[in-house]
Amino acid sequence: MAGYIMSLKKTSSKKIDILNPLETCISRGVYSTNMSSPINNKWKTHHESTFSDYATMKEGDNIYFFIDRKIYGIGTLKNINRDCKYNNYTSSSQPITPEYLDIKNELLVDLGEESINNRWICTFEPTPFFFKNGVDMDDVLSSNPSKFRMLRAFYKLSFVKIDDDENKALKDIILKKNEQFLLNNTANEILKFNNSTHNNIKLKLNENNYTLNVADILSSCNENETLSHEMALEAGILSQLSNKDSHTESIFGNWDYISHQVIASPFKPLDYIDKMDVFGYKYIPGFYGTISKYLLMELKKGDALPIDIDQVMKYVDWISQEYSYGDYSMINAFLVAKKFDSSIIEAKNKFAQRNYIVGRRPPNFDIWTNLTLVEYTFNTSKNLLEFNIID
Incomplete structure (x- = not known):
């Protein structure tokens, strides 16, 4: 826990x-x-x-x-x-x-x-x-x-x-x-x-509704269905995943642990330390304590840039080194932004992959390509974030 x-x-x-x-x-x-x-x-x-x-x-x-x-x-x-x-x-x-x-x-x-x-x-x-x-x-x-x-x-x-x-x-x-x-x-x-x-x-x-509702957070920074703060985007995704929103889980999956602003670099002065926007993991169903997958999300409130692919892959490598110990197959990565153009898709296809080995006798060779591009929009009628996977 x-x-x-x-x-x-x-x-x-x-x-x-x-x-x-x-x-x-x-x-x-x-x-x-x-x-x-x-x-x-x-x-x-x-x-x-x-x-x-x-x-x-x-x-x-x-x-x-x-x-x-x-x-x-x-x-x-x-x-x-x-x-x-x-x-x-x-x-x-x-x-x-x-x-x-x-x-x-x-x-x-x-x-x-x-x-x-x-x-x-x-x-x-x-x-x-x-x-x-x-x-x-x-x-x-x-x-x-x-x-x-x-x-x-x-x-x-x-x-x-x-x-x-x-x-x-x-x-x-x-x-x-x-x-x-x-x-x-x-x-x-x-x-x-x-x-x-x-x-x-x-x-x-029993008398009033005190439910923690992310709609008030999102609507306060909505600008033409785009959020003005990346931290608000974090709040929306974390809240909707925590509340088991079916649409959000259909995109990102169901996770036993999720957090944000998680350290992703060797320790150094705090003003310069790298942090993952969203990090999480899930257990093998029925076997609490045995992690099967790790989650990484890099979030951009506006349009994505090719350099964002490099940032995601830096965090993917960090999770491989510090958490999954070389097993890239355990990592599910997402880049979430308002919009992706063809240059981002080209950068993903070119740079978002890793060759890795699992096992020793015999070794198994594979290629990691598990980065998903996701566009978001703020639905003002539902006061919720909606997502679309970009192929």
């Missing part, structure tokens, strides 16, 4: 225990990112990026909290009614800034006047516990260095998503550091959770 590491601000007062903001969050079993307000009734890319991460959350994913150099855990995202993530108020995905008093009665979680910028929430519960004993970031990274990719780039983000391997490595070190508390069942070393907030949320969910 995936994991999410949420960053909490430590209090500015030295008289207040560092665990207070953490204890407050865990006692409610709710996390919400405090966002900046939209400008001129438009979402910015960082808003769309945060929405994308919420959109891929699903029940069973783990959740942790980072505060003052330490990571605290372990929790699991929990569905209330049908989902584990919701709008905090019914219009919260629209790029408007309402008055607090106008939305106060419909808030799922009321954090005071700042609630207007707590747009989206996720709900969780301890699994088995959130420990008061946090683990220092250096201890985490040194515990299993090869498994930590995204955590090394956790900088100036409200939270970060980690894949199954990284999640297990983080869970392992937290459990090992708290082994004595687990064995002795020391209650005073555990952060308390109360389900009263969950019960209140459930009552309000």
